[in-house]
Amino acid sequence: MAENRQKHRGEELKSMSLGDHLDELRVRLILALTGLAIAVIISFFFGHYFVKLLLLPYEEAVRSAHVEPSIQAIKVTEPFMVYIKAVIVAAVLISCPWLFYQIWAFVSAGLYQHERKFVYAVAPFSAALFITGVLFFLFVIGPLTLRFFVKFKLGIDYVKYIPSLADYINFVLILSVIFGAAFQSPIAIIFAERMGLVSVETLAKVRKYVFLAVFVIAAAVTPSGDMITQTALAVPLYVLYEGSIIICRLWRRKRQRQG
Numbered sequence: 001m002a003e004n005r006q007k008h009r010g011e012e013l014k015s016m017s018l019g020d021h022l023d024e025l026r027v028r029l030i031l032a033l034t035g036l037a038i039a040v041i042i043s044f045f046f047g048h049y050f051v052k053l054l055l056l057p058y059e060e061a062v063r064s065a066h067v068e069p070s071i072q073a074i075k076v077t078e079p080f081m082v083y084i085k086a087v088i089v090a091a092v093l094i095s096c097p098w099l100f101y102q103i104w105a106f107v108s109a110g111l112y113q114h115e116r117k118f119v120y121a122v123a124p125f126s127a128a129l130f131i132t133g134v135l136f137f138l139f140v141i142g143p144l145t146l147r148f149f150v151k152f153k154l155g156i157d158y159v160k161y162i163p164s165l166a167d168y169i170n171f172v173l174i175l176s177v178i179f180g181a182a183f184q185s186p187i188a189i190i191f192a193e194r195m196g197l198v199s200v201e202t203l204a205k206v207r208k209y210v211f212l213a214v215f216v217i218a219a220a221v222t223p224s225g226d227m228i229t230q231t232a233l234a235v236p237l238y239v240l241y242e243g244s245i246i247i248c249r250l251w252r253r254k255r256q257r258q259g
Contacts, residue, residue: 021109028106035098039091047087054086054172057142058163061150064143073165082169089173093134097127126187133183134176141179141232142172148228175229178221182237189244190251200248207241214238 043050055071062069073079092099104123108116150161192198218234 024106024109028102032099032102035095035102036091039095040087043087043090043094047083047090050090051083051086051169053138054169057138057146057172058168060143061146064147065150067150067161070162071165071168072162075166078164078166082165085169085173089177093131096130097124100124100127100130122187122191126184129183129187130180133180136183136236137176137179138172141229142175144232145175145229175222179233182221182233183240185237186240186244186247189241190247193248194251200245200252203241203245203248207245210241211238214241 058071059069073082075081101123104120104126108120189198189203193200193203214234214237215230218230218237222229222233
């Protein structure tokens with residue numbers, strides 16, 4: 001029995017060569033891109049619905065200011081390019097469970113067996129957090145931010161607030177992706193703790209620095225530069241950080257009981 005355990009441990013400790021890692025990366029990239037391509041084809045048939053979804057924050061903000069929604073397409077190719085961007089982002093959202101699975105599967109290739117089980121368990125949560133971040137911006141933060149811009153008065157009566165379609169869609173898509181990516185932070189923190197890269201005590205000890213850092217990061221990554229969007233990103237990031245510490249503590253207690 002002891003020999004079998006030693007043999008199993010020895011097999012676990014076998015490291016992959018650089019060529020094996022490159023082959024694994026190539027396979028995962030092909031699978032990820034194939035899934036994304038299928039999602040793009042599917043998205044082409046209902047991309048206009050996704051564009052309407054992206055316009056909802058603007059419509060809500062404008063109507064709250066008692067103004068009829070109006071947006072303009074200035075360039076000849078603008079509506080078509082907006083549709084293509086919307087289709088690609090919609091495809092990423094549709095295929096993100098598959099994409100995140102491929103990413104985590106590549107990461108797990110160089111880990112021990114018990115570590116791989118954790119990776120496969122967090123893959124669906126990673127995709128769910130990304131989608132949650134995108135929807136959180138579209139339905140909560142987006143309307144608040146746009147309401148501020150719509151109601152802001154420059155003090156010049158003849159200035160009309162009629163944004164460009166392309167500028168608006170770029171603004172919404174970029175911030176949606178930023179919020180989706182930011183919501184991945186709990187996965188990264190929990191992964192680092194499980195891999196022994198950082199302890200729960202260290203995470204708790206540096207929370208005051210993290211509180212400052214999330215506001216700096218939010219200010220750096222939000223293209224709009226307004227305090228509303230920056231604060232709206234920083235606060236959930238810090239809440240997710242505290243939630244990650246709680247989860248790490250609970251998992252450690254579970255491991256201690258089992259051990």
